[in-house]
Amino acid sequence: MFSTLFKISGNSRRSPKWFTVSLAMLMLVALGSGLSGCDSEPPKLMKAVKQFKTDKELEEHMSHIRKDHMELLRHKRDKTMYLGIRTKTNSLKACINCHVPEQHNGKILRHTDPEHFCATCHNYVSADPDCFQCHVDHPVKQDVAKHSETDSFTHKPEVATFNTVESQASEKSVALADVSTKSAESEVVTGETSSE
């Protein structure tokens, strides 16, 4: 940049000293005023549902998560996918359930809204995470009624009824190669099932 400027102004070796000094000062002033225009305070975040008991806990949580949340989430996601570990620690679902209200001003808060906990900072730093292309961005209360009768693998007694099945399983296998449509009910015509 300097060389270009000097080339425009003529021969760089013969340019006066006062020109170089004033140019440097001008740039310093511009830089200073530019920085002072930046707000060093991060944006105000929405309050979480759960509050920490002490400020120390809150401070620790904030400094840790603010810096490392992406690594923690990525590590946890692999633990869940491959190892089936579904603890609440560092789980995106648990984060959302605590940091995003079920409703905000009478409507569901989406990750595209600037008030959304995740969006507030990500918009500020111009980050665009794609978590919410698949994950839901607000707490959802899943129907608990359907789980209520489901204890741990409570299938034991069914075996008694299961074993009294009238027709036993046959050995023939069904050819599904001709499934041409993917509609709700597909028609499959087996070739010579009887001859197999």
Place this chain on the structure above:
Amino acid sequence: MNNIDSYRRRFLSGIGVVAGATAAVSIAPGVFLRDVQAKPADQPISSKVRWGMLIDINKLEDGGDACIAACKKEHGWGEEEHSNDEQKAQWIRKVKVTEKLTGHSFSLPVMCQHCETPPCVDVCPTGASMKRADGIVQVNKHICIGCRYCMMACPYKARSFVHETLIDQLPDTPRGKGTVESCNMCVNRVDEGKNPACVDAAPHALLFGDLNDPESPISQALKKYGGSQIRADLGLNTGVRYWGI
């Protein structure tokens, strides 16, 4: 509480099984029951277990409609507004089979068969199509690039591709545009020690359990009466077995 649940309660109270206790009980000659304890949430899954399912077509009066409805409710698929019928996600579908000669027909629910050697895992270029240590085959959507190679490799047509932007997914089933998905045997429920949703929807006809445990109800039932695989000729050793096909 339906009949089966009341039966289950009476049965359990009758034999004095305390919930959570591990006990081996004989209910009929040669048929033993054993409580499978739920895995603690912070413990990894183990390859000692192989989850499997047994579907009795003869007892499934509706051909699996209740199972399909339960699956939709659990995972929230099938409501894609902008997709046509061929594009819509289908984690389970009802397949009607007709024998040409006799005209005999029946319906069966077909979903991911959770093969021991899954072709979808073989072909996946990113490793997104994966088999867990406990035999459950699923898609790691975090690294799925949506190439749909697994859809072509699957002999059961079990996989679907999400063609449109989705919102309001269910918390336990993240789904999104550009990724492939299929039955994951309700991996979120299994990890919590529950049965898959379809099994709970038709407990009289579906049995879920550990195929590696010779004393589990499913292993006992399969040992006694056998169980057919769809396309057994492919030698994939499926985790889903059928009676009555």
